[in-house]
Amino acid sequence: MKFKLDATDKFSRARAGEITTDHGTIKTPIFMPVGTAGTVKAVHQRELADDIKAQIILGNTYHLYLRPGLDTLEKAGGLHKFNGWDKPILTDSGGYQVYSLSEVRKIKEEGVTFRSHIDGSKHLFTPENVMDTQRTIGADIIMAFDECTPYPCEYGYARRSIEMTHRWLKRCCTRFDETEPKYGYSQSLFPIVQGSVYKDLRKRSAEVIASFEREGNAIGGLSVGEPAEEMYAMTDIVCEILPLDKPRYLMGVGTPVNILENIALGIDMFDCVMPTRNARNGMLFTRNGFINIRNEKWKNDFSALEEDSDLFADKNYTKAYLRHLVHSKEILGSQIATLHNLHFYLWLVTEAREKIIAGDFYEWKNKMVKQLSQRL
Structure with missing residues (x-):
């Protein structure tokens, strides 16, 4: 894996870069749709590639x-080969899922026992x-096994x-370095x-x-219920330390607001189930704010889901039609809403990248944060 910086912002730590893997190049900042069980829910792989322009997706170990x-x-x-996606894949190590199984798992030095x-x-x-x-799953980027602490968390527990996690990382690196990829392409390990x-x-x-000098680095444990201000403060501290020449x-x-603020702090890569999960519950993200499509106010609104519909997939569908599908529990409703939200997230990071390269990211980011925070 290779990483190069294309541009940096004058007024923040925002960067535009490129990650090159054996399955293709990823232009950063990037959002990675979550395909937990080998599929991004309600979306075909061809839609991910051709309509949404996803450059990398996630699987979960x-x-x-x-x-x-x-x-x-x-x-x-x-x-x-199993899911027919020929672009890069990243796999989460399973640490977060094990964390979420708090009542059916035990954490020891050896590892984690769970049901x-x-x-x-x-x-x-x-x-x-x-x-x-x-290695067997075969992702291009794989994650170290860590413990994700809950929020709130006592200081002593967090320190231990x-x-x-650091001792586990040493074991991860030793095992990774003494084994080889199985399918003829390289893999990279992120602590x-x-x-x-x-x-x-x-x-x-x-x-x-x-200090482990791997090809990229990740920041975990900041999507577990802490206030956004705490997230930003921790990200700021970490990005001051993590090397500039490796993806974060x-x-x-x-x-969407979290993503823009963290891009400004120096983050290159993001993933979240929010655009897909919220879509299935009727929440849409747009450039002017977010919409609960279930609300009565959209019943006879025959405008497009997004103001400038040429930028987004499914531009022929109206708010009224989508509301009808969602209330009718039609599968197509989940599909349309998911495509829209993923398209929006990919548009957002692509636009951020273009603004960083053009030199006017920070002003644009501040304007967008206000717009995106509005409930329509």
Whole structure:
């Protein structure tokens, strides 16, 4: 994997760059649609590539490990062959999913024992077997196994947690470096900065993560319910430390406003289930604010979903029609809303990139933050 910077903003840390992988180039800043179980819900791969212009998608180690299982994925030739996506893929290590299974998992130095949400069967994730699992899944970018702390989190627990995450990272790197990719293309390992909302812990974790000198770095544990101001403060501290010549990935974030503010702090990569999950619940993101399409006010609104509909997929559908589909629980309603939201998110980061290159990102960002915060 290679990373190069194309431009930086004069008034913030925002950067435009390019990540080159064996499955293609990713222009940053970038938003990565979440395909938890090998699919971005309600969207065809051709729509992701041709309409939404997605450059990279996510898969999740925990879910793919349980179903369809590693045997099936290996026989298929990896996730790219299995799901028909020929562009880059990133896999989350499963640390966040294990965190969310708080009542059915136990964390020890060896790793994490948990029970499947599917059938209750018992499993063990260790730094070593999570590296092996992601090798088998075959993502271009794989994540280190970490512990994601909850919010709020006591200082002592957060300190002990980052120390274990750092020890796990060393084991991840050792296993990764002593194994080879399975399908004839290279893979890159990203460590994850943790530390809850404690400045000294985030600083310490960022320094340790940077010292491993991997091809990129991630920031975790900042999409678990903390106030946005805390997220920005922690991101600011970490981006002061992580190297300039490597991509920075803020995991699980977030709203359109979160994305713009974190781009300004120096983040290059984002993922979040919000555009897809909220779409299925009737929330649409637009350049002028967000819409609850279920509301009565849209019943007879025959305007396009987005003001400048030429920029977005599904420009022939109106707000009134989508509201009807959502209320009728028609599958097409979820499809249209999901396509719209993903298209908007990809438009947003692409526009941010163009503004950074043009030199007027910061002013544009401040204007957009006000617009995007409005409920329509």
